Every structure is written in C-alpha cells, then in structure tokens.
Amino acid sequence: xxxxxxxxxxxxxxxxxxxxxxxxxxxxxxxxxxxxxxxxxxxxxxxxxxxxxxxxxxxxxxxxxxxxxxxxxxxxxxxxxxxxxxxxxxxxxxxxxxxxxxxxxxxxxxxxxxxxxxxxxxxxxxxxxxxxxxxxxxxxxxxxxxxxxxxxxxxxxxxxxxxxxxxxxxxxxxxxxxxxxxxxxxxxxxxxxxxxxxxxxxxxxxxxxxxxxxxxxxxxxxxxxxxxxxxxxxxxxxxxxxxxxxxxxxxxxxxxxxxxxxxxxxxxxxxxxxxxxxxxxxxxxxxxxxxxxxxxxxxxxxxxxxxxxxxxxxxxxxxxxxxxxxxxxxxxxxxxxxxxxxxxxxxxxxxxxxxxxxxxxxxxxxxxxxxxxxxxxxxxxxxxxxxxxxxxxxxxxxxxxxxxxxxxxxxxxxxxxxxxxxxxxxxxxxxxxxxxxxxxxxxxxxxxxxxxxxxxxxxxxxxxxxxxxxxxxxxxxxxxxxxxxxxxxxxxxxxxxxxxxxxxxxxxxxxxxxxxxxx
Numbered sequence: 221x222x223x224x225x226x227x228x229x230x231x232x233x234x235x236x237x238x239x240x241x242x243x244x245x246x247x248x249x250x251x252x253x254x255x256x257x258x259x260x261x262x263x264x265x266x267x268x269x270x271x272x273x274x275x276x277x278x279x280x281x282x283x284x285x286x287x288x289x290x291x292x293x294x295x296x297x298x299x300x301x302x303x304x305x306x307x308x309x310x311x312x313x314x315x316x317x318x319x320x321x322x323x324x325x326x327x328x329x330x331x332x333x334x335x336x337x338x339x340x341x342x343x344x345x346x347x348x349x350x351x352x353x354x355x356x357x358x359x360x361x362x363x364x365x366x367x368x369x370x371x372x373x374x375x376x377x378x379x380x381x382x383x384x385x386x387x388x389x390x391x392x393x394x395x396x397x398x399x400x401x402x403x404x405x406x407x408x409x410x411x412x413x414x415x416x417x418x419x420x421x422x423x424x425x426x427x428x429x430x431x432x433x434x435x436x437x438x439x440x441x442x443x444x445x446x447x448x449x450x451x452x453x454x455x456x457x458x459x460x461x462x463x464x465x466x467x468x469x470x471x472x473x474x475x476x477x478x479x480x481x482x483x484x485x486x487x488x489x490x491x492x493x494x495x496x497x498x499x500x501x502x503x504x505x506x507x508x509x510x511x512x513x514x515x516x517x518x519x520x521x522x523x524x525x526x527x528x529x530x531x532x533x534x535x536x537x538x539x540x541x542x543x544x545x546x547x548x549x550x551x552x553x554x555x556x557x558x559x560x561x562x563x564x565x566x567x568x569x570x571x572x573x574x575x576x577x578x579x580x581x582x583x584x585x586x587x588x589x590x591x592x593x594x595x596x597x598x599x600x601x602x603x604x605x606x607x608x609x610x611x612x613x614x615x616x617x618x619x620x621x622x623x624x625x626x627x628x629x630x631x632x633x634x635x636x637x638x639x640x641x642x643x644x645x646x647x648x649x650x651x652x653x654x655x656x657x658x659x660x661x662x663x664x665x666x667x668x669x670x671x672x673x674x675x676x677x678x679x680x681x682x683x684x685x686x687x688x689x690x691x692x693x694x695x696x697x698x699x700x701x702x703x704x705x706x707x708x709x710x711x712x713x714x715x716x717x718x719x720x721x722x723x724x725x726x727x728x729x730x731x732x733x734x735x736x737x738x739x
Contacts, residue, residue: 222288225263227281228253230272234281235311237273238344240321252310258292278308278346302418305346306411309420312345315408318423332477335503338425339446342438345421349375353442357644361703366535367507367635368706374641375441400455403496405435424451427474429467436475443631443638444504448478452497458485459497460582465554468587469547469594471501478502479509481586481597483630488603488612489582489713491629500630507635508597509588511535517726519739525553530735532726533597536710537633540730542596550594553733554585557598560733569725570613571715572604580604584630599633600715600729616709622674623705628713637706646672647698650679655694656687 232250235241241249250262272281285307286300295303313321318341326334342348357372399406402416405424412418424435432452439447450471464482471480480501483491491500517532527546530553533539540557544550561581565573573581584599602614609617616624624639632638649672652658660683665676672679678701688694711718716726730736 221291222284223263224257224259224288224292225254225261226266226269227284227288228257228259229263229266230269230281230284231307231311233269234272234275234278238275238278239311239341240313240317241311249311253307256307256310257288257294277350278344279351282308282346298414302412305418306420308345308347309409309418309422312341312421312423315423319425322425331475335446335475335477338423339438341423345423347421347423347440348438348442349440350442359699361706363703363707366511368703368710369444369507369636370639370702370706371443371637372639372641372643373441373443374644401493401496403449403451403493403498404455405451405453427471429470430463432467434467439500443636444502444506446478446503447500448475448480448502450480450499450501454497455495456497458483458490458494460485460558460585462555462558464585465551465558465596468499468585468596469551471499472587472589472594475501476589479505479586479588481584481630481634484582484584484599484601484603486579486582486601486603488605488615488627489584489601489629490603491627504636505588506586506631508533508535508539508586508599509634511539511635513541517723519737520730520735521738522553522735524734525549528553530730532730536635536707537714538600538716538726540598540600542594542598544594545592547594550596554596554598556733558583558585561598561600561729564729564732566725566728568721569716570604571602571725575604584633586630586634597634599630601633601713602715614713614715617712619677620705620709620712622678623702624709628709633710633713635710637709639702643702646675647695647702650675650682651688651691651694651698653679654682654688654697655691657691 228250231253232241232246235249236243236246254262282304285304289295289300289303290297318338322334322338325337343350352375355374359370361368361370399410407419408422408424410419422437424437426433426435428434429450434450434452436448436450439449460482468480468482472478478501480499482499485494487494512534513531514534520530520532522528522530527544527549529543531541533541542550542553561583562579563573564581565571573579580602582601584601586597586599588595604613605611606613609615616628623643624637626640649658653660662680664670665672665679667673682697682701688697716722727737
C-alpha cells in the first residue's frame, strides 16, 4: 500500500526541485494535494525522501500516484494515467508563467538556455515520455557518403494511409468534439478521455509566424533530440504556399538553434495529421542535412536571385538546396519553387501535377540557419496512384510494405525512418529462422493468419542466400535487409530518378523556375 501522506511530501519536494514550485507556495499545494488525495492532515514525520531530488524522470512518482489512486478509488481502473497526468499538471507552473520565464531566459541568457528550461520542464512533468522513448530501437546505416537513421518505434501505433486521408475531409468539429484534434491549443489543461490523452501537464510557448498566432510544444513521442512541434492556433488544414515559407523563416529567426520543416500537405506524402497546420522541428540535424550536393547536377544559378546559392542535393529523393544570407531573396526563390512545382508535369518522368482537378504535386520545405545564412531544402513530392501502384507511384512499393507501408512523411524523407513496433518481435523471429533456431516451413508462411505472412518473401530470399552460422550473424543480415529496404523506399519517393531520364527531368523543372546551369 502506498502511504499517501509520504507521497504528498515526495511530490512537493520534487516540484520544488524540478517544476519550479516556489517554497512560499508549498503549504498551499500541500493542502491541495491532501484534499485531492482525501487525507485529513499531513504526515507527522517524513524521512529518507531526499532521493527524489536526484530523479532523472518522474516515473517512480507517477507509478506511486497511479497505485495510490487505484487503491483508494480516486479513479477507475484504466483511468490511472489520466489521474497521474492531472496531478503532474497541478504541480507544474501555469502556462503564462512558463511563457514569461522562457522569454526572460531567452532575452538574458539566449535561446538555447530558454529551450533547455522548457524541454527539461516537459520531461520532468512527464509530458515528454523519456523512459518510453528510450525503449525504441535505433541504429545508423552508413551508405558511402550518406547515411540513414532507423528506429523501431515501440510507443506509437502504425497508421493506415486511407485513415489519414479521411482526416483531411472530416467535418469541422462541433462543441461536443472538444478539442477538435490532438494538436489544438485547447488541449492545454484538457482532462482527457478514453480516446483522447490527458493534457493537464502540457505547456506551450506562444509566438507569431507569418503574422499569425502559433505556439510550440515538445513532442511526447520525440523521434529525435528536442523534437519540437510548431502549431497554428487556428484549426486549419495543412497547406504549402507562399505564407509557409515566411512562417518557416520566422521560426528560425526566433529559434536559430532549431531546424523546422513542413509536411507536403497531401495524403500519402503528407504525414499522419493533415487537418491541422503544423511544422516539425528541433535540435537534430537529419541525414539529409548532412548530404553533399550532387556532382552530376551542379553549377545551377538563378539569374533573378543572384544572392542565393542553388544546388541539387545528392540524396535518395529529389531535393533542391538554397542558401543565402539575404532573407528576402531566399524567400522569393523558395516561393517561386513552391508555385512552380504545384503546376509542373513531366510525362517522361511520370509526373502529373493534377488529374481531374485533384492536385498531386506538393513539396516539403525544410529551413535552418547556420549563423547568418538561411538554408532551405525543398523536397519535391507527388502522390499520384496507378493500377500498378494503388498506394502511390512515388510511395513505398508493395515489395517493401512488410517493413513500411505507412506514408513517408517529412521526417523519413529527411532520412530518419520510423518503423512500426511490430517489427521488433517479427525481425527477431526471422533471425531465429535464418540461424536455424526455428525450422523454416515455407508452406506455413503462405497461410494468411501466420504472424510472419507479410514477411514470407523476405524470409525466402534470406534463406536462399544460406543459413547464418549463429544468431548474431542472422540479426546482422536481417538488419542489413531492413537498411536496404529503407534506402530503396526513399528511392521510390524520388520524383526524378537517379538516371539520365531523371536528371534531364530535374533540369527541366529547374529551368521552369528560372534556375539554369552555368557550366
């Protein structure tokens, strides 16, 4: 049994140390917790709780809150996470105080210190699930002068493209549907339901992007270090247009220590949430950012915007890189590329800007700063489908769906693959077959109810190359298979393939927006 009175004292000590609770307010908050926990008076004697001041994460305290709540019927079975989130939210500073402190630190100590304050608070009040994130499997695949980062995500469910597409045309929310989505500003302090997570502990920072009210928060899923999401206060659909470029530039002027990018805003190529405008950013530089410029497609310049350096990135998909210290010029050229790509078709490369009035071309612009230099990476995307590729011509092809069927959004287009959690067990089972620990029964794998049915072709190929001498070799071969699949998927998403026809098509598009080779 959890001693509620001792738990109260632990929470108060933790909040003073990590959640910026003023010692002047301890008595007040003690009485709030005593009432909430239905305790008449505080503990008479408290010993040996100083260790809470050295906790890296609040997991132990959260567990005690949930156990105490269930033991004392403060919440129903299954709702204990909602309850612990409420308690951590009560102990966190108010949103207005977080904003005031953030801006004060930014002005006096710089933006990096301000972000450190905000991020640490988000971890310590259990909004950013640091322990859960740590369970994800991660590795790098080195491919010559490029590399990919690959993670098997164990905390976020795999989504279907058809379900994602429905969100874009879903009717606007009614008062009974509150908040309208998981990203809305109204989540701040929301109690949560069985289908909507509690958000009493979320804190956000307000800012203005493109003259509009926006806010930022850290992602509870955190695919990379200090994974930040910038979100419009208005519940409006994703879109890519002139104003997108201005908003991204405003963001990196406010957060010069972070990169920021927008998904392509169409189903299949646009990420998992299309009904609320938002960007993904953070401290992490993606593999794409570190990729060199192409040695084959080089020497490009814009006659109109001479202060902008232009290059094609030597990357798996189709990316244009712009660099300039002149914000106005790089913004103008980026906008020209946005508008030009929206209407560009190329039959030789299978690119159709639209069919029957339905748009297929979009792009994912990614912005960052290096000192005074602005850098845009413009990832060209297209979501057209065909009889051969009903899930998308420039999407992961069917032979790779056993590894990744979900849409390839911004983060993966930049080289950080987020693979579904099911793969942890499945890849382990495949390694067992490959090293002989489990008998290979191809006829069993052909049964649709077999757990490894989707991987039957992969297993057949690996076994045909010979059994591994031990489990370590088997795991290495399975991992390498996944690495190559991820690389090939990015190649599938490339609108201009890495061949003579693709190079010519890329050149035609660049010329269409006033960018030409000078050598």
